[in-house]
Each structure stands twice: as structure tokens, then as C-alpha cells.
Amino acid sequence: MTGSRPAKDFFRPLAVGAPEPVREVPARPSRAIHFFDPSNAKMAAKVPDMVGTVDVLLGNLEDAVKADNKVAAREGLVEIAQATDFGPTQLWTRINALDSPWVLDDLTTLVPAIGDKLDVVMVPKVQGAEDIHYIDRLLAQLEAKAGLDRPILVHAILETARGVANVEEICGASPRMQGLSLGPADLAADRRMKTTRVGGGHPGYLVREDPPRVDGVANLEASRSTYQQDLWHYTIARMVDACAMHGIYPYYGPFGDISDVVACEDQFRNAFLLGCVGTWSLHPKQIAIANRVFSPSTEDVAHARRVVAAMGDGTGAVMLDGKMEDDASLKQCLVMVELAEQLAAIDPELKAAYDAIEVA
Ligand SMILES: CC(C)(COP(=O)(O)OP(=O)(O)OC[C@H]1O[C@@H](n2cnc3c(N)ncnc32)[C@H](O)[C@@H]1OP(=O)(O)O)[C@@H](O)C(=O)NCCC(=O)NCCSC(=O)C[C@](C)(O)C(=O)O
Numbered sequence: 075m076t077g078s079r080p081a082k083d084f085f086r087p088l089a090v091g092a093p094e095p096v097r098e099v100p101a102r103p104s105r106a107i108h109f110f111d112p113s114n115a116k117m118a119a120k121v122p123d124m125v126g127t128v129d130v131l132l133g134n135l136e137d138a139v140k141a142d143n144k145v146a147a148r149e150g151l152v153e154i155a156q157a158t159d160f161g162p163t164q165l166w167t168r169i170n171a172l173d174s175p176w177v178l179d180d181l182t183t184l185v186p187a188i189g190d191k192l193d194v195v196m197v198p199k200v201q202g203a204e205d206i207h208y209i210d211r212l213l214a215q216l217e218a219k220a221g222l223d224r225p226i227l228v229h230a231i232l233e234t235a236r237g238v239a240n241v242e243e244i245c246g247a248s249p250r251m252q253g254l255s256l257g258p259a260d261l262a263a264d265r266r267m268k269t270t271r272v273g274g275g276h277p278g279y280l281v282r283e284d285p286p287r288v289d290g291v292a293n294l295e296a297s298r299s300t301y302q303q304d305l306w307h308y309t310i311a312r313m314v315d316a317c318a319m320h321g322i323y324p325y326y327g328p329f330g331d332i333s334d335v336v337a338c339e340d341q342f343r344n345a346f347l348l349g350c351v352g353t354w355s356l357h358p359k360q361i362a363i364a365n366r367v368f369s370p371s372t373e374d375v376a377h378a379r380r381v382v383a384a385m386g387d388g389t390g391a392v393m394l395d396g397k398m399e400d401d402a403s404l405k406q407c408l409v410m411v412e413l414a415e416q417l418a419a420i421d422p423e424l425k426a427a428y429d430a431i432e433v434a
């Protein structure tokens with residue numbers, strides 16, 4: 075069984091006339107998912123000029139949009155999407171939560187009006203496979219009615235303890251599943267964690283080095299180094315495994331301290347190293363950080379290409395710079411090389427940088 079459907083039915087459209095589900099989620103670059111509030115005139119005005127500068131533009135309809143502006147945000151998104159040629163940039167939306175009074179109108183308005191331009195619908199506060207099944211069927215019905223020829227994909231935000239506990243079944247609930255993001259603010263609240271920040275670390279979450287000992291007696295008065303730990307490590311790691319298992323993509327999420335660009339970059343890089351393919355950008359200045367962090371460095375690409383070249387048919391073990399490389403490290407390097415190729419295809423600056431690498 076795949077989700078609650080037998081394997082033979084998993085890739086069948088869920089409504090007569092709906093497009094065929096995808097067999098494999100396309101690996102489209104999505105280093106930054108840039109959030110904007112379509113009801114905010116100043117933000118909305120900036121969107122057309124952001125096309126081509128960011129991998130994903132996301133019209134946000136849920137939290138951070140005032141209740142009084144929900145209709146204006148929905149209508150604003152329709153207007154922007156109809157008036158804009160998005161070129162290589164993907165258009166996503168975050169709909170309101172499934173238990174909210176707005177979500178049904180979000181979907182029944184957006185799919186007929188701009189379904190042909192929407193790549194992904196992000197669903198907040200997903201608790202389990204049943205939430206994805208609901209969206210899956212509804213999207214199929216709306217796609218069929220609108221005569222769409224490709225399915226809109228679904229991205230779930232992990233922001234409840236139940237969602238985290240059910241993460242594997244959420245990822246496998248539908249062929250529409252494109253990926254997952256961490257929702258650290260709602261998740262912290264739901265878990266009764268004691269951080270009031272939107273993502274990022276916390277100075278209280280640390281380990282301390284052992285006290286020095288003199289003649290076997292600990293000197294508890296001595297000053298000792300402490301090391302801040304990552305509050306989100308467990309959840310991101312679980313998310314990465316669940317996504318990899320199902321062939322879909324994990325993303326970090328929001329970093330709310332917009333002014334702290336250094337810590338933002340660190341948090342993004344931790345997620346990149348653990349396997350995430352991208353993150354969110356809440357403010358234009360976070361786009362460059364995400365693009366930089368989620369693009370392999372030229373040093374990493376150069377090393378990866380050297381290993382690929384040195385490994386010949388891909389089997390056996392070789393020494394490079396005093397280090398052993400073998401079939402498995404080759405696979406690690408291929409991850410880097412393939413990502414670099416995908417990004418070079420849409421980012422001319424990166425392409426030039428990667429093309430300039432000389433394999434020693
Ligand atoms: C943080 C805020 C309030 C600072 O907004 P500001 O106006 O104070 O910033 P600024 O630096 O003064 O802005 C400079 C210029 O950039 C514009 N601007 C500013 N931001 C954007 C943007 N995103 N896109 C396009 N343009 C933007 C802004 O309008 C202004 O334009 P101007 O020069 O013409 O005056 C603002 O950036 C913002 O509202 N960002 C989006 C916030 C958002 O989407 N939050 C929801 C996602 S996080 C979340 O939901 C949690 C989660 C996952 O659910 C869970 O963990 O549970």
C-alpha cells in the first residue's frame with residue numbers, strides 16, 4: 075500500500091479529466107522560496123521585478139496576512155499572477171489552514187483563475203496523510219473543471235507535533251507531494267517549547283565543557299566554554315530522511331531575525347549540509363543569502379569533479395590529497411555535481427563560475 079491506496083491506483087488521477095499525476099517530482103532549483111503578502115501594495119509592486127532573481131515567488135495567504143486582508147490577498151495574488159510572466163521563476167502559494175474559514179475559497183478561486191501558472195500549493199499545519207488526501211482530491215476536481223494539463227504539486231509545512239510524528243506518511247500520501255518545510259514558530263508553540271523566536275538558535279540551548287580538575291577535584295568556579303546547540307537539528311534531520319525516502323524535497327523554513335544576516339546564513343548552511351535543498355526568504359535581503367548558501371561553492375564542485383574524474387568506472391578506492399575516496403564518496407560527489415548542473419542551467423553567474431573551474 076502507498077498511503078491508503080493500493081499501488082495500482084496510486085498514480086491514477088483522482089477525478090475524471092484531471093491531469094496524470096507526476097511519477098517523479100521535477101528537480102527544479104528552489105534555493106529561496108520568497109514570501110510576499112499580495113494584499114500589501116508595496117510588496118506586491120516589487121514582485122514583477124523579482125522574477126528571475128529568485129527561484130520561487132510565493133504569494134502568502136495564511137499567517138502574517140491580517141484576517142481583514144484575506145480576500146484582498148487572494149484577489150491580489152490572482153491579479154499579480156495573471157499580469158506577470160514568471161519565466162524561469164516558479165509561482166507558489168501558501169493557502170490558509172485546512173480548519174480555517176478561508177481555505178476553500180482560496181482553492182476554488184486560485185485553481186480556475188491561475189492554476190496554469192501555479193506550480194506548488196503549500197499547505198500549513200499538516201497533521202497527517204488525511205490532510206494531504208483531502209487536498210489531493212479537491213485539487214484533482216478543480217484541475218479537471220479548469221481543464222489544466224499538468225498537476226499542481228503540494229508542499230506541507232511541519233508545524234505540529236502530530237505532523238512530525240506522521241512525517242513519513244505525509245510525504246508518501248500522494249504523488250503530488252513536492253516537499254516539506256519546517257514551521258518553527260507554530261511547531262515550538264504546539265510542542266510547548268520555550269523559545270519565542272521564529273526559527274534560529276537560542277543561547278540557553280547549550281552544552282558546557284567539563285570543569286578542570288586539580289588532584290581529581292573539580293573546580294566548579296573556573297570559567298568554562300559553552301557551545302550553543304541547534305534546537306531544530308532533530309526535526310530537520312527527520313524531515314530530510316522522510317523526504318529522501320519518498321523522493322521529495324526538504325526545506326529549512328523562516329528565519330525571523332531579519333537583521334541578523336550572519337546567524338541566518340549559519341542556520342541556512344546547517345540545513346544545506348544536512349540535505350535541505352532550499353529555505354524561505356521573508357525579506358528581500360534574505361534571497362541573496364539563500365542563493366549563496368544553497369549553491370555548492372566552486373571549491374566543493376571542483377573537489378567533486380576531481381573525485382569523479384579519479385574514480386574512473388566508479389568502483390574501487392583511490393587516494394586524493396591523502397584521503398581515501400571510493401564508490402560511496404563518489405556518490406556524495408555526484409550529488410554536488412548534479413546540483414551544480416541544475417543550478418548552472420538557470421543561473422548564468424553560477425554557470426560562469428562553475429565553467430571556470432579547472433580540474434587539477
Ligand atoms: C518582516 C517584514 C514585516 C519587514 O517589513 P518592513 O517593511 O519593516 O521591511 P523594510 O526593510 O522596511 O522593507 C524595505 C522594502 O522592502 C519591501 N519588502 C519587505 N519585505 C518584502 C517582501 N517579503 N517581499 C517584497 N518586498 C518586501 C517593503 O515593502 C519595503 O518597500 P519600500 O522600499 O517600497 O518601502 C516584511 O518583510 C514581511 O512581512 N515579510 C514577510 C513575512 C511573512 O511572510 N511571514 C510569514 C512566513 S513565516 C511563518 O509564517 C512562520 C511559520 C513557518 O508558519 C511557522 O514557523 O509557524
Ligand SMILES: [Mg+2]
Pocket residue numbers: 137198233257259260
Ligand atoms: Mg506557521
